[in-house]
Amino acid sequence: MTRVAIVAAFPGELQPLVRGWPHSTRNGVEFWAQRNPEEEWIAACAGAGQAAATRAFAAIEEGGPVDLLFSVGWAGSLRRDLAPGSAHNLAGVIDVRTGERFRCEAGAGELWLATNPKVADKQEKRRLASAYPAALVDMEAAAVARLAQMRSIPFYCIKGVSDGLDDRVPDFNAFLGANGRFQIARFLVFAIVRPIYWPALMRMGENSKKASQNIAESLLDFLL
Numbered sequence: 001m002t003r004v005a006i007v008a009a010f011p012g013e014l015q016p017l018v019r020g021w022p023h024s025t026r027n028g029v030e031f032w033a034q035r036n037p038e039e040e041w042i043a044a045c046a047g048a049g050q051a052a053a054t055r056a057f058a059a060i061e062e063g064g065p066v067d068l069l070f071s072v073g074w075a076g077s078l079r080r081d082l083a084p085g086s087a088h089n090l091a092g093v094i095d096v097r098t099g100e101r102f103r104c105e106a107g108a109g110e111l112w113l114a115t116n117p118k119v120a121d122k123q124e125k126r127r128l129a130s131a132y133p134a135a136l137v138d139m140e141a142a143a144v145a146r147l148a149q150m151r152s153i154p155f156y157c158i159k160g161v162s163d164g165l166d167d168r169v170p171d172f173n174a175f176l177g178a179n180g181r182f183q184i185a186r187f188l189v190f191a192i193v194r195p196i197y198w199p200a201l202m203r204m205g206e207n208s209k210k211a212s213q214n215i216a217e218s219l220l221d222f223l224l
Helices: 011-018 050-061 120-129 139-153 184-192 195-223
Strands: 002-008 023-026 029-035 039-045 066-077 087-089 094-096 101-103 112-114 136-138 155-163
Touching: 002 011, 002 050, 002 155, 011 029, 011 039, 011 066, 011 139, 011 195, 029 050, 039 050, 050 139, 066 195, 087 195, 094 139, 101 139, 112 139, 136 155, 155 195, 184 195
Parallel strands: 002 039, 002 066, 066 155, 094 112, 112 136
Antiparallel strands: 023 029, 029 039, 066 136, 087 155, 094 101
C-alpha cells in the first residue's frame, strides 16, 4: 500500500481537502485519514513552525513508512504579482535559518518558498524578498523537506497565498504558543478593539479560505 503524508500547520489549511475524512487527535497532533485497498492518505497538523511540522510527520511515521510527502498550507507573498488565494506547486524550499535549499520533485513549478523562523510582517517580507530568490514565505516547509531528503522520500510543496507583500496585519508571533498553536482567544481580544486591522484581517480570512480550496484542488489533481 502506498502511504501519502500531507503535513500542514493548522486545520483550516486542510479543511476543504479532508472534509468527510475520519478525524482523530493524539499527543497534540490532529489527523485525518482516507484509505482504499491501494493507497492511504494521511494529513496531519500540529501548529506553526518547523518543530511542530516535525512532530506532525513523526506521528504519521509511527503508522508506517511514508512513500510520498507533501507540505501544504498558507504562505505570505513576497511578490505583488501573485494573486491572493491562489495556490502554487513550488520548485523548492529555502531554510532562512540555515541557508539550506531543498528542491521539490521534477515537474514542480518555478517558484521558490522561504521558510522563516517567525511570521513575516510587511518589513520582514520586504527583507526576505530582497535577500532570497523566493516568491512566498511560510514557517514549516523546510522541516518537511529536510525529513523527506533524509529518508529519500519524494517531496512536493503546495502553498496558497493568504496575505500580500504590502498587507498591514497584526504581529501574529505574539499569539503563537511555544508549541506552535495559535492562541485564538487572546488574538480576538486584541483584534476586536483595534479596528485599524479589521479590513486587512477580513481580506486575509477570505484569501485563506480561497487558498485552502485551491490547495485541495491542486493536490487532488496531482494524486488522482
